Amino acid sequence: xxxxxxxxxxxxxxxxxxxxxxxxxxxxxxxxxxxxxxxxxxxxxxxxxxxxxxxxxxxxxxxxxxxxxxxxxxxxxxxxxxxxxxxxxxxxxxxxxxxxxxxxxxxxxxxxxxxxxxxxxxxxxxxxxxxxxxxxxxxxxxxxxxxxxxxxxxxxxxxxxxxxxxxxxxxxxxxxxxxxxxxxxxxxxxxxxxxxxxxxxxxxxxxxxxxxxxxxxxxxxxxxxxxxxxxxxxxxxxxxxxxxxxxxxxxxxxxxxxxxxxxxxxxxxxxxxxxxxxxxxxxxxxxxxxxxxxxxxxxxxxxxxxxxxxxxxxxxxxxxxxxxxxxxxxxxxxxxxxxxxxxxxxxxxxxxxxxxxxxxxxxxxxxxxxxxxxxxxxxxxxxxxxxx
Numbered sequence: 001x002x003x004x005x006x007x008x009x010x011x012x013x014x015x016x017x018x019x020x021x022x023x024x025x026x027x028x029x030x031x032x033x034x035x036x037x038x039x040x041x042x043x044x045x046x047x048x049x050x051x052x053x054x055x056x057x058x059x060x061x062x063x064x065x066x067x068x069x070x071x072x073x074x075x076x077x078x079x080x081x082x083x084x085x086x087x088x089x090x091x092x093x094x095x096x097x098x099x100x101x102x103x104x105x106x107x108x109x110x111x112x113x114x115x116x117x118x119x120x121x122x123x124x125x126x127x128x129x130x131x132x133x134x135x136x137x138x139x140x141x142x143x144x145x146x147x148x149x150x151x152x153x154x155x156x157x158x159x160x161x162x163x164x165x166x167x168x169x170x171x172x173x174x175x176x177x178x179x180x181x182x183x184x185x186x187x188x189x190x191x192x193x194x195x196x197x198x199x200x201x202x203x204x205x206x207x208x209x210x211x212x213x214x215x216x217x218x219x220x221x222x223x224x225x226x227x228x229x230x231x232x233x234x235x236x237x238x239x240x241x242x243x244x245x246x247x248x249x250x251x252x253x254x255x256x257x258x259x260x261x262x263x264x265x266x267x268x269x270x271x272x273x274x275x276x277x278x279x280x281x282x283x284x285x286x287x288x289x290x291x292x293x294x295x296x297x298x299x300x301x302x303x304x305x306x307x308x309x310x311x312x313x314x315x316x317x318x319x320x321x322x323x324x325x326x327x328x329x330x331x332x333x334x335x336x337x338x339x340x341x342x343x344x345x346x347x348x349x350x351x352x353x354x355x356x357x358x359x360x361x362x363x364x365x366x367x368x369x370x371x372x373x374x375x376x377x378x379x380x381x382x383x384x385x386x387x388x
Contacts, residue, residue: 009105010173011072012185012196013332013339018069023108025049025068029098029189032082038100039083039291046071046290049104052335053290057208060336065107070334072103072187074194077327077343080298086312092322093129093159096192096350103187121166123354123387129159129321135375136368138318145314146364153241154305154314157359158375159321160383168349169193174385175347180270183331183341194325197345197382199270200277202329203297205338210250210282210293214302215344216242216361217265217276218374226267226274234365235276239265242361243278245301245308252296254282270345271381290333300342303327305361324348326357345382356382 009022028045030038046053050068063069078088079099092099130138135158142154164171169186172195176184181197188194201213217235219225229235243261250259259282268277305311325348331340348355358379360371 010176010185011103011187011332012183012198012330012341014072014185015069015332018107021107021109022069022105024103025106026104027189028102030079030100031098032088038079039294042073042100042102042294043289043291045102046104046333051104051333053333055286056205056288056290056293056338057284057286058336059208067106069105069107070332070337071105072101073329073331073333073340074101074187075294075298075329076100076325077299077303077323080328081312083295083298084309084312086309087316088322089312089316090319090322092324093161094192094324094348094350094353094355097194097325097348098189101187101189119166121171121388122164123171124163126160126162126356126383129161132372134320135372139362139366139368139371141318142314142362143364143366151310151314152306153238153361153363154311155303155327155359155361156315156371157303157319157323157327157357159324159326159355159357160379161353161355163353164349168354171195171354171386171388172347172349174388175345175382178271178345178381178385180268181345187330191351193349194330194343195347196330196341196343197385198330198341198343199268199275200300200302200342200344202300202340202342203293203338204340205284208284210254210284212246212250212280212297213277214242214246214280214300215275215277216302218360218378219274220377221269221272221274229267229274229276230265234363236265238361238363239276239278241306242302243280245306246280249296249301250280250282253285253288253293255285258283273377290338293338298329299327300329302361303342303344303359323357324355345378347382347386354386356386
């Protein structure tokens with residue numbers, strides 16, 4: 001991928017009224033070999049470029065067109081694990097991507113140039129990082145760990161890659177048009193690009209209130225599928241477990257006594273699937289900065305498990321390929337406003353290949369082959385959109 005076509009800024013959750021006037025002003029990327037405290041470094045970099053996020057309880061300032069608009073923020077699942085002190089897991093299959101990227105944007109009066117001709121697009125066959133049988137074995141290994149009392153739930157994720165010819169950005173951009181893609185959009189860098197179709201809110205901050213919307217529980221988007229999802233004791237138990245985990249994560253960064261579950265187990269549609277989603281909110285604690293917020297919520301509980309640290313240790317031991325751009329965070333940050341999606345239903349491009357990730361939460365009641373089928377169902381619309 002020597003070049004990408006030029007398009008308007010399409011970062012997930014970027015202000016809709018500003019997208020056609022945004023221009024990149026500064027960029028910072030991080031890999032583990034860089035060392036330091038990346039969460040603190042993100043906060044310091046943003047402050048140095050006119051985006052102070054050291055006290056998220058402050059009211060949002062007036063939006064000045066001559067100043068910075070905000071920034072794209074990407075945090076990989078591996079970086080999130082490192083922020084918690086857990087192992088990062090297997091090596092990433094796409095090392096061209098940084099583990100953290102921050103891109104500060106300002107406004108310009110000049111509209112973006114039209115995209116260049118992309119040329120012929122061809123996507124080769126997908127090559128899985130593990131066989132269905134290996135995936136099923138990993139699910140069974142989690143069940144055994146649950147039986148020993150090591151964990152209560154673990155999210156197990158697989159990876160696939162396909163070689164391509166042409167410009168991958170139009171293909172990645174198509175993901176944002178998938179039905180239910182609350183965090184549809186792209187982020188690009190030198191030699192890499194990410195496309196997102198995520199429906200899931202990792203963390204949102206508006207008017208001093210934090211919100212997370214974990215998703216757990218999946219069925220085909222049919223009348224029978226919705227009925228089955230609502231009636232499933234297994235899916236509800238798995239879902240409530242993650243809701244409790246997210247409540248605890250928010251309690252670490254919220255004003256005491258303000259965490260509440262606003263909606264529990266609502267059934268919503270993404271492409272051809274029903275998924276169960278809850279909404280949890282809290283009032284942000286005075287003096288909370290972005291760095292501590294990232295340490296509290298990354299990586300997301302719905303793609304790790306419970307307890308989170310023990311689940312991350314299982315993930316590192318079982319998954320043969322790193323999660324790369326999947327199961328991380330991607331979205332927009334600005335003083336008074338944060339909106340980060342969880343990078344499920346997400347793909348990434350390096351110079352030669354597209355990468356996708358998909359998985360699901362494993363409990364004692366999980367059927368290994370049903371979990372393999374569920375992961376495939378989640379990946380199918382993403383792969384179809386990338387193929388075009």
